[in-house]
Amino acid sequence: MKKLVKGNEAVVIGALVAGCDAYYGYPITPASEIAHAASENFLPLGKVFVQAECEVGAINMVFGAASSGQRVMTASSGPGVSLKMEGISYLAGAQLPCVIVDVQRVGPGLGNIGPEQSDYFQVVKGGGHGDYRAIVLAPASVEETYRMSIEAFDLADKWRSPVFILTDATLGQMMEPIDIREVETHRSEKPWALDAKPHSNDNLVTSIYLDFDDMEEHINGLHAKYAEISEQEAKAEVYGADVPDIVLTGYGITGRMLRSVVDQLNERGIDATLIRPQTLWPFPSRTYQDVVKPGIPVLSVELSCGQFVEDVRLALPGHKVKHYGRVGGNLPELGELVEQAEMLLQEARND
Amino acid sequence: MAERYELRFSGAGGQGLITAGIILAEAASIVEGKHAVQSQSYGPEARGGASKSEVIIGDGPIDYPKATVVDACLAMTQEAADKYAVGIKDGGILLLDSDFAPNAPEGNFTVYKIPIMRAAKEEIGREIVANVIALGAMIAMTGVVSRESGEKAVLAKVPEAFIDLNKKAYSLGFEKAKEVLEG
Numbered sequence: 326m327k328k329l330v331k332g333n334e335a336v337v338i339g340a341l342v343a344g345c346d347a348y349y350g351y352p353i354t355p356a357s358e359i360a361h362a363a364s365e366n367f368l369p370l371g372k373v374f375v376q377a378e379c380e381v382g383a384i385n386m387v388f389g390a391a392s393s394g395q396r397v398m399t400a401s402s403g404p405g406v407s408l409k410m411e412g413i414s415y416l417a418g419a420q421l422p423c424v425i426v427d428v429q430r431v432g433p434g435l436g437n438i439g440p441e442q443s444d445y446f447q448v449v450k451g452g453g454h455g456d457y458r459a460i461v462l463a464p465a466s467v468e469e470t471y472r473m474s475i476e477a478f479d480l481a482d483k484w485r486s487p488v489f490i491l492t493d494a495t496l497g498q499m500m501e502p503i504d505i506r507e508v509e510t511h512r513s514e515k516p517w518a519l520d521a522k523p524h525s526n527d528n529l530v531t532s533i534y535l536d537f538d539d540m541e542e543h544i545n546g547l548h549a550k551y552a553e554i555s556e557q558e559a560k561a562e563v564y565g566a567d568v569p570d571i572v573l574t575g576y577g578i579t580g581r582m583l584r585s586v587v588d589q590l591n592e593r594g595i596d597a598t599l600i601r602p603q604t605l606w607p608f609p610s611r612t613y614q615d616v617v618k619p620g621i622p623v624l625s626v627e628l629s630c631g632q633f634v635e636d637v638r639l640a641l642p643g644h645k646v647k648h649y650g651r652v653g654g655n656l657p658e659l660g661e662l663v664e665q666a667e668m669l670l671q672e673a674r675n676d
Numbered sequence: 677m678a679e680r681y682e683l684r685f686s687g688a689g690g691q692g693l694i695t696a697g698i699i700l701a702e703a704a705s706i707v708e709g710k711h712a713v714q715s716q717s718y719g720p721e722a723r724g725g726a727s728k729s730e731v732i733i734g735d736g737p738i739d740y741p742k743a744t745v746v747d748a749c750l751a752m753t754q755e756a757a758d759k760y761a762v763g764i765k766d767g768g769i770l771l772l773d774s775d776f777a778p779n780a781p782e783g784n785f786t787v788y789k790i791p792i793m794r795a796a797k798e799e800i801g802r803e804i805v806a807n808v809i810a811l812g813a814m815i816a817m818t819g820v821v822s823r824e825s826g827e828k829a830v831l832a833k834v835p836e837a838f839i840d841l842n843k844k845a846y847s848l849g850f851e852k853a854k855e856v857l858e859g
Contacts, residue, residue, distance in 0.1 A: 329702045329714070354719045438719045499741055500698060500714040502705040584739040659740050 326505045332467045332496040333358035335503055336400065336426055337366060339474025343510045345424070346395040347373035349386035351405060354438045355494040356428035359400040380405040384412030384425075391421035392530045394518030396478050400426035402494075403444050404435065406452070413487055414453025418532025420517075420547070422481035424474070425459075426490045428497040429628075431654050439654020440494035442577060445632035448489050449605045456544055458551045460558065461489040461605040465581035467501035473603075475508060482513040484554055491605060493628065495578045495656065554607055561609035563616055566596035571670050572617050574600045574637055575626040579657075583626060586662045595670065605633075610640035617641055622673040624649060624666050626657065645673070679735055681820050682743045685810070686728040686760035687752030687773075689721070692807030695833070696750075697729030699811060703821040703829035704733040710821075713741045726756040733820055748818045750810055751777045752792060769817055771810070788817065790852045796845065805845035812849020817857065823850065 330338065336359050340348070348363035360376065367374040373390070377383035383399050390397040401409060406427045416423055427448055431441045446452075449461050460480055464470040473490055481488040519525050534540035562580075565587040573583045580601030590597040600616055602609050617623055623646040625634040634648040649665045651657045683700065685693040694716045701714035711734045717727040730743045745765035750772075751757035757777040761770055766784040774789035790813055796806035808830055815826045827846055834842045 327706050329698065329705055329712070494718075495715070495741065498715060498718050500701060502712065578741070582740050584737075588739070656742060659744060 327502050328505055329500050329502050330467060331358055331498060331500050332464075332470045332492055333428065333498070334362045335467045335471035336474045336490065336492075337362035338503070338505060339471045340398055340424070340478070341366060341370070342505070342508060343475045343478035344396055344512060345372070345398055345478060347375075347390045347397045348399070349373075349375045349377055349383040349390070349397065350399050351377050351380045351383050351401065353402045353405045355430055355440075355497050356400050356402040356405070356426065358497070359426060359428070380408035381412065384409040384416075387423050387425075388412060388416055388419070388421060391416065391423045392419070392519045394515040394520045396422075396482070396512070398424040398426070398478075400428065402428045402430045403432045403447075406444060406447065410447070410453040412453075413459065414455050414457060415532050416487045417453070417457035417459055417547075418455060419530050420485040421487070421530065422478075422485055423487050424477045424481055424490065425487055426492065429491065429493040431652070437654055438494060440496075440578065440628060440656065441652060441654065442493055442579065442628040443630075443632065443652065444491070445605070445627070445629060448491050449608075449636070457547065458554075458606055459487045459489055460484065460554060460607070461491050463491050463576040463580075463603060463605050464496065465562075465577055465601060467496070467499065468503045469603075470496065471503045471505075475510060479511045480558065482515070483511070484550060485517075486550075486554070491577065493578050494654075558604060559607040559609040559611065560603040561612040562601040562603060563598065563612060564601070565591065565598035567598075568596060568618075569598035569616070569621060570596045571666055571673075572598050572600060572621055572623045573626065573666060574602075574613075574623060576602050576605060576633060579626045579628060582657070582659070582662065585659055586666060589659070589663050590666055595667075597666065605636070608636045608640065610636075613637065613640040617644065619644075620673075622647065622669045624669050626650070626662060626665075628652060628656070680738060681733045681818070682746045682748075683731045683733075683814065683818065683820065684728055684743060684746050684749045684760060685731075685814070686726060686750060686756035688756065689717075689723050689725055689727040691727075691752055692804070693727060693750070693752065693810075694729040696807040696811040696814075697731045699829045699833055700815070700821065700826070701731045701733075702832070703815075703825040704731070707825040707828050708821055710734065711736060711738050713738045715741065726753065726759045728756070728760045748814060748820075750814055752806070752810065753777055754779060757781060771813060771817065788853075788856045790856055792852075795848060795852060799848060800841065800845050802841060805841060808842050808845040809849040809852065812846040813853040814849075816850045816853035
């Protein structure tokens with residue numbers, strides 16, 4: 326069935342297809358439609374919806390429900406995600422599967438409700454305390470938001486890990502058609518869960534190990550898992566010429582815009598290729614190393630002053646990567662991006 | 677890049693212009709199977725003052741999701757006309773409510789004026805359907821979707837009891853557009 330929905334609504338439709346059992350949240354523009362859609366759809370299906378007293382309450386409810394083996398989610402935007410960060414660290418430490426959506430808005434502080442991609446460091450690099458990682462999915466369309474929302478629950482179960490869906494105000498608020506169909510989801514057995522069944526009496530869900538050696542073993546275990554995730558789950562879309570003169574890169578809404586830039590450059594006889602990471606952690610470094618040949622200029626575009634670009638540079642050591650960003654709620658115009666690409670190409674030719 | 681057609685509906689918050697944009701996007705994408713992206717004012721901007729809704733329709737994927745040069749724009753109030761009747765392409769269309777947005781901004785586009793709110797009040801008896809009259813007129817003027825697809829999308833959106841009312845409003849939009857196009 327085709328339906329025209331907002332990106333924010335697509336998150337909830339995907340969660341329902343994935344069999345999500347419970348939503349705990351607190352509204353904030355531009356993420357509020359996720360809570361609206363969850364409240365409208367979860368309760369009639371006998372699922373749990375709670376508007377918590379605050380974001381901290383919501384994320385700790387997620388901890389409790391995830392401990393019992395339920396598929397659970399929450400959603401917010403920058404300021405709310407900041408508040409959730411302590412809980413997210415606990416979830417990662419206790420290896421609890423859950424899905425967290427961040428519809429990025431302008432920061433720092435209260436900022437405004439326009440689109441930005443400035444929560445990259447917070448979401449991709451940690452945000453909470455301690456030595457943890459969380460899987461981060463970055464959709465670029467409403468359809469992809471829907472599909473990644475389904476996938477996020479499977480990944481969370483598979484790896485016993487919080488999974489982020491990182492969108493932004495543009496993607497969350499815009500409407501596009503999606504094709505809703507039943508898909509197979511892979512709900513893992515959860516023998517570790519505290520589900521009040523007799524076998525669970527001996528289970529322990531915790532992030533506290535007071536003995537230093539036990540703690541070290543636990544943390545090393547987490548990182549052995551992270552190494553496997555890095556090996557298996559990194560994903561990116563590559564679009565454009567096979568042998569490019571210039572490589573463009575961006576994630577989410579800017580990655581999508583760059584497809585148009587690739588098309589325009591190709592029309593002007595410039596072979597351009599887009600790399601659009603679909604996972605931000607793990608970062609698809611190998612795709613960059615495969616596509617970007619020595620000496621080929623790379624233009625990295627994001628709605629921030631330069632966060633995502635750091636991972637692009639780490640993926641391409643010694644390579645020239647130029648950052649271009651817009652902030653404050655503004656989106657780059659198409660012509661502006663084409664101009665940036667042409668300027669970079671000119672610079673590279675002069676070098 | 678695939679062909680794209682961009683429309684902007686603007687007016688006072690609460691006039692239903694966001695809904696009009698959504699209905700047009702549904703007519704294009706669900707009824708006609710084209711690609712469509714709709715975006716709009718949100719948060720406090722959508723609840724008073726001037727608000728807008730943009731629809732981009734294309735035969736292929738719409739990678740750049742915001743309006744670039746607007747092919748057709750509607751402004752239901754003077755404030756909306758002053759704020760949002762910008763970036764209209766040469767040879768494009770601007771439709772104004774003749775009572776509430778009397779002054780057209782400068783530009784190389786064709787300006788049409790229809791008393792949309794007055795028609796809703798006097799000819800239908802309900803101001804609430806002004807957005808559907810406006811939608812009918814915009815579809816008539818642009819041909820961006822067929823008359824039938826537009827009607828189907830309008831009727832799919834409204835409760836049973838209001839089907840006749842909206843059918844009438846949608847047709848009235850076509851009639852009014854015909855009058856000004858031929859006038």
